Amino acid sequence: MATKSVPQGSGALPVTIDDVNAARERIGDAIVETPTLRSLTLSNLTGADVWLKFENLQFTAAYKERGALNTLLQLDQEARAKGVIAASAGNHAQGLAYHATRLGIPSTIVMPKNTPIVKVTQTEGHGATVILEGETYDAAYAHSRELEAEKGYTFVHPFDDPRVIAGQGTVALEMLAAVPNLDTLIVPLGGGGLISGMSVAAKAIKPGIEVIGVEAELFPSMYNRVHHTEMPCGGDTLAEGIAVKEPGKITSKFVEALVDDIVLVGERKLEEAVSLLLQIEKTVVEGAGAAGLAAMLSEPERFRGKKIGTVLCGGNIDTRLLANVLLRDLARSGRLARLRIRLQDRPGALYHVARIFHEQGVNIIEVYHQRVFTSLPAKGLITDIECETRDRNHLDRLMTALRRAQYEVRQVELA
Template sequence: MTAQPASTAPRGAPVASLEELTLDTVHEAAARIEGAVVKTPMMHSKTLSEITGAEIWLKFENLQFTAAYKERGALNALLQLTDEQRTRGVIAASAGNHSQGLSYHGTRLGVPVTIVMPRTTPTVKVMQTESVGGNVVLEGETFDDAYAYACTLEQERGLTFVHPFDDPQIASGQGTVALEMLDVVPDLDCMVTPIGGGGLISGMATVAKALNPDIEMVGVQAALFPSMFAKIKGEERDCGGDTLAEGIAVKKPGEFTSKVIAERVDDILLVDEPSLEKAVSLLLQIEKTVVEGAGAAGLAAVLSNPERFAGKKIGLVLCGGNIDTRLLANVLLRDLARQGRLARLRITLQDRPGALFRVMRLFDEHNVNIIEIYHQRIFTSLPAKGLITDIECEARDAEQVERLVAALRAKNYKVQMVELN
């Protein structure tokens, strides 16, 4: 196949037409990237199906080499560069999975890759991108600052800009996920897919609607970043905050992808942070697989809307597995707290010998394990002889903790459960 100039372009370029993203372009992308990306498993989850009341099938895109589906679109774009474009190199603005996918395959193909990231980007992300061959340039405080600088470097150095989502070549590559899913389970009723800029769901919806117009395409966004939801529905909504689903935390959705989504996606749902945390935790506990917040968004939507999806055969894309280990630990512990298996009890005591020992005896009687104890004598409104003790503890379930609290109150202790927000 003769290489054609890559159409990937930065902000301000003409918006591509819907005719540039078709089932044929996705099939062509699949042929190009064959053997260079992992054909990830598509597996039925018996336990998640029982929990949700739907038939859940999971596409494990977190098992790609860079742990995300983004490799597909990036490689599809790289393979359509001309010889001159390959020699000069490509550039992108990204602090996420796109940077790693583009850097990995660019290096593998001998194409120089420059990635512009904000100076605020966590060091681990910079190191991950550099480890797969990307040349990282830090500029600006925000993504928009980095994007603007990438556009400047594109012009100054004659580089080819590879957009993370708003381009038919990228979306065609991402659409190969749906081809593989429907090859395994052709009779899916519904696909529930995360939306950030919209590249993944644009490609997937193009495939699904072409092969079976009855497949329902449902997008999912974090409630803190409802940018595509607002654009499609013609609403004004604030975007911002610390979401677990940082991979889909996009304030400005794609112009091209929004046109595709308006035509080929049936609905968009929003999920809150506790739902995302629960989904990440369930996937690790049940499927023994590490998924980032964005990758768990589809499951979060199904868990949050059981009536809507009851009885349906649903395909979910676990689109990425790049999550900070400390953050993952926090998510798992917070989920245990919501289940009542971890608790913090705030108990008011008199500051005298034996006071804490008598409380400990009640914990022992109820077989509740103490993890940590915190004393507070100074910064309290209690009298000088009073103290507040916070006790973090572990139990089988919430009912066991409730029985302990009842026993403490029966002994005239003032007890408060410290709740998660």
């Protein structure tokens, strides 16, 4: 398949490889040059040669620092004195706040009122003034632009700014310096800042390289823009970092010119990818950060045999959400299960069931009895038993043993 290349002449894009190289010189001393490492286990699992760029190891745990810092360093003294402003409840807020404070530049971040308190306190902890305004990102964004005009702040866009795009492109410089013979880059895609900068750099260094964007199925905004489709954008996605309803106007030009394809991934594959990265690589990533691996899991035939670099773009995931993802993965693999068993309401009923669990070497975690809210006769009851098994085969043996003992049993399935 022929790959897209950097346009020349009057149709040239507003960021070039020279801009990305200049950004690297500017930000190099203050940004972690995160490792690009091969994953032997994920390579064996996917059939591709998988290389991971650990951007979750930046100080604020995301690549967003690069573009934010590149922008801050290009402000004149007057702009620095007045300060910067952004609308963000995510990684951009923390990256901008951290580097602005480090440089002595006042920063203001506008967030929706429903932003989780942990994100507010983290951003304030990096030295920013946080303003809660509106119920949606759009309302927070509108207020930030009003404050920009009123106070003379410099607005720093999370993705639709050439300075930000150039900064994000430094990710590709580091990846190709570490592994020059990569033939495919798989890049999480939301607003498009990361993939825009990376595609400019990668295509200039290695014109034949393939660049693939990954969006959540629930938010196919850039896919719609490029393919002229009208799939709905909305819903609760694990990949909130790429949950963008409207892609950037500038970044859309880069994607149309340079990105070879966009893959859409479902929530189950995102959950599986987050879990695998923690179990195999012992690294915590947010849903967006796992999107590249999710794409490889979703379309293994497409990527088999290729030398692939993908970006673990961020590691800021709520710990309770991460726990849910891991437990759901255990449930899907059969290692954690809830079995619904029909019993007769008589002495010893639960004992006899528990004995079968013991005989099969299955650990009981929780037991839930239901006598009242059931359609069974008054002498019947439903018991839900949460249990821990070694694997799917072990669970199947348990259920077979229960049925042989004349119990009516079924597994309570996840969505």
